[in-house]
Amino acid sequence: xxxxxxxxxxxxxxxxxxxxxxxxxxxxxxxxxxxxxxxxxxxxxxxxxxxxxxxxxxxxxxxxxxxxxxxxxxxxxxxxxxxxxxxxxxxxxxxxxxxxxxxxxxxxxxxxxxxxxxxxxxxxxxxxxxxxxxxxxxxxxxxxxxxxxxxxxxxxxxxxxxxxxxxxxxxxxxxxxxxxxxxxxxxxxxxxxxxxxxxxxxxxxxxxxxxxxxxxxxxxxxxxxxxxxxxxxxxxxxxxxxxxxxxxxxxxxxxxxxxxxxxxxxxxxxxxxxxxxxxxxxxxxxxxxxxxxxxxxxxxxxxxxxxxxxxxxxxxxxxxxxxxxxxxxxxxxxxxxxxxxxxxxxxxx
Amino acid sequence: xxxxxxxxxxxxxxxxxxxxxxxxxxxxxxxxxxxxxxxxxxxxxxxxxxxxxxxxxxxxxxxxxxxxxxxxxxxxxxxxxxxxxxxxxxxxxxxxxxxxxxxxxxxxxxxxxxxxxxxxxxxxxxxxxxxxxxxxxxxxxxxxxxxxxxxxxxxxxxxxxxxxxxxxxxxxxxxxxx
Numbered sequence: 001x002x003x004x005x006x007x008x009x010x011x012x013x014x015x016x017x018x019x020x021x022x023x024x025x026x027x028x029x030x031x032x033x034x035x036x037x038x039x040x041x042x043x044x045x046x047x048x049x050x051x052x053x054x055x056x057x058x059x060x061x062x063x064x065x066x067x068x069x070x071x072x073x074x075x076x077x078x079x080x081x082x083x084x085x086x087x088x089x090x091x092x093x094x095x096x097x098x099x100x101x102x103x104x105x106x107x108x109x110x111x112x113x114x115x116x117x118x119x120x121x122x123x124x125x126x127x128x129x130x131x132x133x134x135x136x137x138x139x140x141x142x143x144x145x146x147x148x149x150x151x152x153x154x155x156x157x158x159x160x161x162x163x164x165x166x167x168x169x170x171x172x173x174x175x176x177x178x179x180x181x182x183x184x185x186x187x188x189x190x191x192x193x194x195x196x197x198x199x200x201x202x203x204x205x206x207x208x209x210x211x212x213x214x215x216x217x218x219x220x221x222x223x224x225x226x227x228x229x230x231x232x233x234x235x236x237x238x239x240x241x242x243x244x245x246x247x248x249x250x251x252x253x254x255x256x257x258x259x260x261x262x263x264x265x266x267x268x269x270x271x272x273x274x275x276x277x278x279x280x281x282x283x284x285x286x287x288x289x290x291x292x293x294x295x296x297x298x299x300x301x302x303x304x305x306x307x308x309x310x311x312x313x314x315x316x317x318x319x320x321x322x323x324x325x326x327x328x329x330x331x332x333x334x335x336x337x338x339x340x341x342x343x344x345x346x347x348x349x
Numbered sequence: 350x351x352x353x354x355x356x357x358x359x360x361x362x363x364x365x366x367x368x369x370x371x372x373x374x375x376x377x378x379x380x381x382x383x384x385x386x387x388x389x390x391x392x393x394x395x396x397x398x399x400x401x402x403x404x405x406x407x408x409x410x411x412x413x414x415x416x417x418x419x420x421x422x423x424x425x426x427x428x429x430x431x432x433x434x435x436x437x438x439x440x441x442x443x444x445x446x447x448x449x450x451x452x453x454x455x456x457x458x459x460x461x462x463x464x465x466x467x468x469x470x471x472x473x474x475x476x477x478x479x480x481x482x483x484x485x486x487x488x489x490x491x492x493x494x495x496x497x498x499x500x501x502x503x504x505x506x507x508x509x510x511x512x513x514x515x516x517x518x519x520x521x522x523x524x525x526x527x
Contacts, residue, residue: 074386074388076389077388077389077392118411119411119487119488119489120411120412120415120488123412123415123416123419124415126419126423127415127418127419127422127423129423130418130419130422130423130424130427131418131422131423133423133427134392134395134427137427137430137431137434138392140434141388141434149434152434153431153434153435156427156428156430156431157431159427160424160427160428160431163423163424180488
């Protein structure tokens, strides 16, 4: 294989992983300041301007805390679990396109701004998501603690249930786009209207299922503090705890990115804007990445907003919502897509 | 993506990768049988299934590989491990399972392996330089096959699966009420 291709791949992966970690750090700050804003208190505001350096202080603290492995745990699985959770979270993001193809003429390179441009992209994301469940289940089981175990069991039940609704929300778009390649799905929305306008029901199903998949309030049963201490990560400390934490936030970013890519045009920049500003080359790429980041940032804020506004569901309510409301609605959304194609074939080229 | 378009001309890298993945699959399968902790056995089965998905990738069947991970690892095995954890099965006690079961296991094992070897010998290896069809293993081709030539068998199988699910629910309900 060409050295240039390997180098660009390495650079792309490093930039994306770095950007993800940086976003996680920023998100923890946004989360706590957002909580302060919503609950009429201040939030962390001491370290640096507006408390912006708080995540750095937290990171240093995580590194220097003692890494305790309790004597009663099943050690191999206890150690593997946080790494598994983090790896799967990172793997899922690999198929998300965050920009169009960048042409670097000086090096005779065409760089598609996605780590893995696969024809089975969406499926790989769902599969990585499914693997991520193991991190949580194993953490719960290996900790040998009834609260952890309950958290693990709840999360496996929850994630398997909501994966179905998530899949149906994704299929609604696949039916309209006629491809599973996420870059092609974005391209198909670049000229025409976004899929959210054609199938708002599918968008709603995917949004709610996304909240449940990342275990965020109002669906944070696996770590319900008031019932389970801290759920599946009760026995974890130091960097191992921090890895679960990072995995959760990266999953949030992936979930938001999936919504944006499937229903809101992903990285696409409106045609009139491209023509009006005369965007091309690097400028166009920056505009595309900017468009993607702004949309994702909005949904990340929505995650924070909802978390500090709504109370938690009861477990039976959660299961009823998943199986008896979201899944039928998901099927309705798929049929909606089919009807759209049948009645308005001109909208889908 | 790098693709294995020519079966005959496997590079050393690909052969090495195949050996690695195949060895992983076999070792994980052996561990499933030998380990004494049910949850760990379940995890080794997960590893085995992932390794098999790796073999599918090398055969250019990307769709199958991802579906294998999505369905078997992401859904079926999660439920199996869920049940093992709920039942709170303890690790098996040390000690064998008696001579008679061991004898039958040996006979069945030897029989199965010899059958496999026979089947393997009966087929000639693929001829050198065999080209894969354009778009082999792609999602589009799978979809075209399922909703084209195999439409009726596919629908009949779906119906049979729905019937099986409905049957399971009815049986479970009857036991709850009875």
